[in-house]
Amino acid sequence: TQLLEQSPQFLSIQEGENLTVYCNSSSVFSSLQWYRQEPGEGPVLLVTVVTGGEVKKLKRLTFQFGDARKDSSLHITAAQPGDTGLYLCAGANYKLSFGAGTTVTVRA
Amino acid sequence: NAGVTQTPKFQVLKTGQSMTLQCAQDMNHEYMSWYRQDPGMGLRLIHYSVGAGITDQGEVPNGYNVSRSTTEDFPLRLLSAAPSQTSVYFCASSRKGDRNSPLHFGNGTRLTVT
Numbered sequence: 001t002q003l004l005e006q007s008p009q010f011l012s013i014q015e016g017e018n019l020t021v022y023c024n025s026s027s028v029f030s031s032l033q034w035y036r037q038e039p040g041e042g043p044v045l046l047v048t049v050v051t052g053g054e055v056k057k058l059k060r061l062t063f064q065f066g067d068a069r070k071d072s073s074l075h076i077t078a079a080q081p082g083d084t085g086l087y088l089c090a091g092a093n094y095k096l097s098f099g100a101g102t103t104v105t106v107r108a
Numbered sequence: 109n110a111g112v113t114q115t116p117k118f119q120v121l122k123t124g125q126s127m128t129l130q131c132a133q134d135m136n137h138e139y140m141s142w143y144r145q146d147p148g149m150g151l152r153l154i155h156y157s158v159g160a161g162i163t164d165q166g167e168v169p170n171g172y173n174v175s176r177s178t179t180e181d182f183p184l185r186l187l188s189a190a191p192s193q194t195s196v197y198f199c200a201s202s203r204k205g206d207r208n209s210p211l212h213f214g215n216g217t218r219l220t221v222t
Contacts, residue, residue, distance in 0.1 A: 004150075031208045042112070042198050042213030043151075050208075088150070092208050098143075098151040 003027060004091050004099035012105040013079055021074045021102045023089035030092050032065055032072045037086040037101070079106045110134050114199050114214035121189040121221045129184040129217050131199030139202045139209065140182040141166070142174065144195040145216075151198065157182055189221045 007022045023032070031050045035043035047056050049065035049072060056063045060083075062075040076083055086101045115130045133140065141156035143166075153166030157176040171193060173185040182201075186193060197217045202209035 033210060041215050042200070044213070045210040048208070048210060100148050100150040
């Protein structure tokens with residue numbers, strides 16, 4: 001059983017559409033990290049959220065940490081083919097735990 | 109700046125063979141770790157090290173050994189490969205040893221055990 005559940009598992013959308021990826025848990029985390037992984041490469045950190053209710057923006061990507069620090073979401077506005085990849089969340093409490101990831105495909 | 113370098117990129121082993129996956133980082137990071145990535149399972153921690161001469165087990169350590177003789181290098185040894193060890197292996201490092209520090213990953217080693 002995963003400590004962090006990510007949904008959906010797969011997401012395929014057309015260029016220009018919006019999408020949201022969710023990362024949920026029953027555990028409280030001191031921080032939550034989001035990574036993006038492209039085929040044949042390792043995950044690369046996108047952002048770290050630390051405070052409950054925190055919202056961080058990275059160009060067209062918006063990350064939110066839940067008020068209770070148990071969940072997080074990633075919203076992409078006007079998705080582009082370059083956003084294609086595996087999005088992983090990782091929560092930190094006594095250890096760092098990874099979700100299984102959401103595979104996002106943006107079709108041109 | 110090379111970051112985290114893993115070799116080899118691909119490897120095929122027969123059951124019972126042994127091998128070492130290499131990992132080196134040039135960022136002077138104290139913390140290094142090994143993960144395996146399997147479909148639907150996410151990244152699972154195998155072993156980690158908070159500094160030279162110090163190693164500890166993660167959540168799936170069985171069948172693997174590590175050592176940390178220098179700050180830069182953190183090899184992972186498979187003692188007697190099994191088909192269940194077919195996976196993609198990632199080495200990661202961070203500046204601090206605390207769980208909130210972001211990880212820098214290598215590009216992985218894809219291992220197949222037949």
